[in-house]
Amino acid sequence: MQSADAATFDEAYYRRYYFDKKTKVVDPQHAERLAAFVCSxxxxxxxxxxxxxxMGCGIGHWRDAIALHFPKASYHGVEFSEYLCERYGWERGSVVDYRARERFDLVICQGVLAYLEPSDLKRALRNLGSLSAGALYLEAVTQEDFEQDVVDEDLSDPRLFRHRAQVYRRGLTRGFKEMGGGVWLSRQAEVPTFALECTDA
Incomplete structure (x- = not known):
C-alpha cells in the first residue's frame, strides 16, 4: 500500500470527515481544548x-487558537490537498519533504502521518526535526489505539496505516525529547526541563 496521494484529499473527503455533522471526526470544542492545553x-x-x-493544516482549526494564545506569533499553514489550498489559500506542500528558509518555534502535525507508508513516514519524522527549533505537537493514531478500541473504526478513514507507537517515537527521538500529551521539545531548544517531565530523561 502506498502513501495517500493528493487526489485522496478532495472535496468529498473533507465533506465527509470535516463538514458533515453525522460523519465528521473533528469536534471544534475538542480542538479548542487541545490547543489550549498545548499552548499553555x-x-x-x-x-x-x-x-x-x-503542517497539514486542514481547514485551519489551529489558526485562531494560535492567534488567541500567541497573538504576536506568525502562523503558516501548509497543506497537501489541492482543494484546501485553493479554498483557503494555504501553501501546498508535503510533510515528507517540505522545506523552509527558517525553522519554526512550534510545528503542528495533526492527523497527517498515518496516511504515510513506512519509508515516507521515516522521511517525514526526520523532516519534522529539521523544521522545528522549539517544539512539535504531533497527533497520529497507532496500531495500539486500534487494538485498545480508542479509535472509532466506523468513523475513521480505512486508508490509515496502523504504525506502532514505537515507530513514531523512534523516528522523533534523535531530534526531540518527549514531554507528554503529544508535545515534543527540540533537543536544540535552550529550555531547561525537569527529569520527570521528559519520558527519556
Missing part, C-alpha cells in the same frame, strides 16, 4: 513561540 504547556515550559508551522 509551551508557556509553562517557557518556549518562545514567534513562528508557527501547521
Amino acid at each position: 504547556y509551551l508557556k509553562y515550559l517557557r518556549v518562545p513561540v514567534r513562528r508557527v508551522l501547521d
Whole structure:
C-alpha cells in the first residue's frame, strides 16, 4: 500500500470527515481544548513561540487558537490537498519533504502521518526535526489505539496505516525529547526541563 496521494484529499473527503455533522471526526470544542492545553504547556515550559508551522493544516482549526494564545506569533499553514489550498489559500506542500528558509518555534502535525507508508513516514519524522527549533505537537493514531478500541473504526478513514507507537517515537527521538500529551521539545531548544517531565530523561 502506498502513501495517500493528493487526489485522496478532495472535496468529498473533507465533506465527509470535516463538514458533515453525522460523519465528521473533528469536534471544534475538542480542538479548542487541545490547543489550549498545548499552548499553555509551551508557556509553562517557557518556549518562545514567534513562528508557527501547521503542517497539514486542514481547514485551519489551529489558526485562531494560535492567534488567541500567541497573538504576536506568525502562523503558516501548509497543506497537501489541492482543494484546501485553493479554498483557503494555504501553501501546498508535503510533510515528507517540505522545506523552509527558517525553522519554526512550534510545528503542528495533526492527523497527517498515518496516511504515510513506512519509508515516507521515516522521511517525514526526520523532516519534522529539521523544521522545528522549539517544539512539535504531533497527533497520529497507532496500531495500539486500534487494538485498545480508542479509535472509532466506523468513523475513521480505512486508508490509515496502523504504525506502532514505537515507530513514531523512534523516528522523533534523535531530534526531540518527549514531554507528554503529544508535545515534543527540540533537543536544540535552550529550555531547561525537569527529569520527570521528559519520558527519556
